[in-house]
Amino acid sequence: MADQTIQPPRESFNLSMLLYDQRYRGLTIQVVVLILVLSGFFWLANNAATNLAAIGKPIRFDFMDDTAGYDISQHLIEYNSTDSHGRATLVGLMNTLLVAFMGCVTATIIGVVGGVLRLSNNWLVSRLMTLYVEIFRNVPVLLWILVCMFTFTALAPQPREFRGENPEATMKMWDSVAVTNRGIYLPEPLFSRPLGDIDIGVFKISIELLVLLGLLAGGILFARWNAARANKIQAETGERPTTIWMAVAAIVIPPIVVLIALGFHVGKPELTGFNFQGGINMSAPLIALWLGLSLYTGTYIVEAVRSGIESVNKGQAEAASALGIRPGRTMKLVVLPQALRVILPQLTSQYLNLTKNSSLAIAIGYMDLVATLGGITLNQTGREMETILMTMGIYLTISLLISFSMTRFENRVKLVER
Amino acid sequence: MAREIAFVRSEMLGEKPPPASIVGVQGWIKDNLFSSVSNSILTVVALYLVFVILSGILPWIFLGIWNAESLAECREIFAERYGDGTEYACWAVVKARWHQIVFGYYSPDQYWRPILGFILIAVSIAPILFPKLPKKLFFVSFASLFLYPWLIWGGSFWTPITAALGAVIGFFAYRYVTERFGFLFGVLAGCAAALIWWSFISGFAASALQSAIPATIAQVSSLNLAGFVLSITIGIVAIVASLPIAIVLALGRQSDMWIVNKLCTGFIETIRGVPLITLLFVATVLLNYFLPRGVEFDVILRVNILVTLFTAAYIAEVIRGGLAALPKGQYEAADALGLTYWQAQRQIILPQALKISIPGIVSNFISVFKDTTLVSIVALNDPLGIANNIRANSDWNGIVWELYGFIALIFWVVCFSMSRYSMYLERKLQTGHR
Numbered sequence: 001m002a003d004q005t006i007q008p009p010r011e012s013f014n015l016s017m018l019l020y021d022q023r024y025r026g027l028t029i030q031v032v033v034l035i036l037v038l039s040g041f042f043w044l045a046n047n048a049a050t051n052l053a054a055i056g057k058p059i060r061f062d063f064m065d066d067t068a069g070y071d072i073s074q075h076l077i078e079y080n081s082t083d084s085h086g087r088a089t090l091v092g093l094m095n096t097l098l099v100a101f102m103g104c105v106t107a108t109i110i111g112v113v114g115g116v117l118r119l120s121n122n123w124l125v126s127r128l129m130t131l132y133v134e135i136f137r138n139v140p141v142l143l144w145i146l147v148c149m150f151t152f153t154a155l156a157p158q159p160r161e162f163r164g165e166n167p168e169a170t171m172k173m174w175d176s177v178a179v180t181n182r183g184i185y186l187p188e189p190l191f192s193r194p195l196g197d198i199d200i201g202v203f204k205i206s207i208e209l210l211v212l213l214g215l216l217a218g219g220i221l222f223a224r225w226n227a228a229r230a231n232k233i234q235a236e237t238g239e240r241p242t243t244i245w246m247a248v249a250a251i252v253i254p255p256i257v258v259l260i261a262l263g264f265h266v267g268k269p270e271l272t273g274f275n276f277q278g279g280i281n282m283s284a285p286l287i288a289l290w291l292g293l294s295l296y297t298g299t300y301i302v303e304a305v306r307s308g309i310e311s312v313n314k315g316q317a318e319a320a321s322a323l324g325i326r327p328g329r330t331m332k333l334v335v336l337p338q339a340l341r342v343i344l345p346q347l348t349s350q351y352l353n354l355t356k357n358s359s360l361a362i363a364i365g366y367m368d369l370v371a372t373l374g375g376i377t378l379n380q381t382g383r384e385m386e387t388i389l390m391t392m393g394i395y396l397t398i399s400l401l402i403s404f405s406m407t408r409f410e411n412r413v414k415l416v417e418r
Numbered sequence: 419m420a421r422e423i424a425f426v427r428s429e430m431l432g433e434k435p436p437p438a439s440i441v442g443v444q445g446w447i448k449d450n451l452f453s454s455v456s457n458s459i460l461t462v463v464a465l466y467l468v469f470v471i472l473s474g475i476l477p478w479i480f481l482g483i484w485n486a487e488s489l490a491e492c493r494e495i496f497a498e499r500y501g502d503g504t505e506y507a508c509w510a511v512v513k514a515r516w517h518q519i520v521f522g523y524y525s526p527d528q529y530w531r532p533i534l535g536f537i538l539i540a541v542s543i544a545p546i547l548f549p550k551l552p553k554k555l556f557f558v559s560f561a562s563l564f565l566y567p568w569l570i571w572g573g574s575f576w577t578p579i580t581a582a583l584g585a586v587i588g589f590f591a592y593r594y595v596t597e598r599f600g601f602l603f604g605v606l607a608g609c610a611a612a613l614i615w616w617s618f619i620s621g622f623a624a625s626a627l628q629s630a631i632p633a634t635i636a637q638v639s640s641l642n643l644a645g646f647v648l649s650i651t652i653g654i655v656a657i658v659a660s661l662p663i664a665i666v667l668a669l670g671r672q673s674d675m676w677i678v679n680k681l682c683t684g685f686i687e688t689i690r691g692v693p694l695i696t697l698l699f700v701a702t703v704l705l706n707y708f709l710p711r712g713v714e715f716d717v718i719l720r721v722n723i724l725v726t727l728f729t730a731a732y733i734a735e736v737i738r739g740g741l742a743a744l745p746k747g748q749y750e751a752a753d754a755l756g757l758t759y760w761q762a763q764r765q766i767i768l769p770q771a772l773k774i775s776i777p778g779i780v781s782n783f784i785s786v787f788k789d790t791t792l793v794s795i796v797a798l799n800d801p802l803g804i805a806n807n808i809r810a811n812s813d814w815n816g817i818v819w820e821l822y823g824f825i826a827l828i829f830w831v832v833c834f835s836m837s838r839y840s841m842y843l844e845r846k847l848q849t850g851h852r
Binding site: 147374388399 | 695700788
């Protein structure tokens, strides 16, 4: 039998096919778009280069090594005004990360507690949570930050009110915490026999902290190993040895021993001159920004948690209560783990929003990244192009890192399901 | 032998009312507030909190003073009435300055312009928000695109008319070319015709008409544009201008074409990854560097451009969600009918995708409107900027909560009603379609 396969006629390629042939048209469009975008970019960059050259400010980054010359009251690493702009930027970046971290933790706590309370069958409590959410999320966050700032500085006593025989204001918590309108002064941990610091170039890390963290990690590892051993014994003999006391001992005792050996004591802030000295200082702008961001973002997390809990099939909670599990444990063991899959993506975007909104610090004088690099450094050096582009680049990096790590976490939660 | 039955009730008894502890106010309280020990504790704590907060705030609000010339006078009155040290709200500042917070620095005889503008906006949004209204209202939407800027900034009446004419010309060019050469070329031709009209003919025509029939209202400089007029203008311009950009970006991000996809994704993620305040710095400080020498825009226009790009990136994600939520059968049915990409998008995909994206777009509008307060950081006089100016005045130096409370109240009313509307829409769309 003759092979009847018909070979399609071989088409020769001609130029009109670039426009009219479905197979090649996409390619044409992409090349055209790419050329347009690239030429647009080139046009913008060329304009910028010409304009900057004309006023004698070609793009250079050596100003970052110059002396900054301004003070930053809230700093996590050592800093004074003779340090460079680069170090000021680092201090600002760490301040941004500090307030973003504190805000994320507090907003999450507010959100989870509020989300559960909002679904509570207590009429008054659930209405109050609704009221909180609706009031806080429908007013700009900048307004909340300003209100927090003014309220805190107006209501907290001035440092001089702590003075005298019969002071108008007293320190809280057994004379260890001072709440003043310039900030809150917390006691700091001190060691009479310190181990010293490791200098890693940019900043120092105290060895005591490393040792304590190491001991804690070791204790937790031991507790987990002990729990695994108990599981094994239970599987073999049917009786589970008590693990709780060994776990507590492993986690608590070594750090306490080390603390005593190092001569741990608490350094209390003391009123000297016009202000408190010593202790850990949380400045008023930091507290206002922290409060404002947490309360505002908290409302969105409340809604995320609520929608997550409502997305879990009601039968799950009913089945749990049919098995005799108490409501609190039902929430913790059955509902929340399943709700987490709905909550996490929204939580990610709220963390990102909070981090970006922390840039509003500049409105109340908290020295974050925008206020240092994009604020005073910009004004002192006159390098708009470099400082603003660097600020944007750093924020972009932070955002990408947060969304990257949250996506990994989401994937881990997903895998648990099926 | 019949059994003796002493007594059998021959008729039913009426139902007894349920015990008082189950129904009525008492039952409701028991069910909802004191159903268990922990619930009772929660209720008591909540009641105590409510009492503490209200007893602090309510007297402050309601014992406040509305008639005074300055904060010092307010304080004198308080000292007279309640003795030294007690102070309540001094609402006199709101009474004296509310018109600045709302209308900015227009002269009072010009207040009709922003008011008319707000009414125009309300009428133009109405047919989108309430589908039952007649579709002819879209002509008002089209007209207000050109009339609103004229009302706000002022100038010759013929400028918006000739500008609108350009849009009409572009539309007819688009129709004509689309019938012959397809949608893509139609759009290009329409844009080109409108651009040619606007850049070469429109100004000439406007000045010719102006000299024939003069019709002008006073020009308002951008520096005087302030208060909620500024916030609403920035918000509205951002939403309207960002929608087409957002649709293109969303389609690009859903596209199979690798380069287009990556370009759109890169743009969206870059904008979403940086805070709005840095973009506002770009608008006020950097944008002029990126333009040819000598080209300078008004600062409000520059801020508007960046806020528009910012909004476009967020709305693009909302629309992408709408595109992804459409069932795949819709795309396949369009392909099976032999529609081209643009025909399918225009007649099948986009109408449905945009419809289910409206709640998301509304909530984006709420956040843009709230974010307009950030322009006070780059020295524009939005309501917060005006509040700063008022506080700098020696009469009102020291006022804080009264002004912020007033501004917050207006923001709250606008945002709350929009979010309620968006929730209503979400419910409606959920049951109706798919």
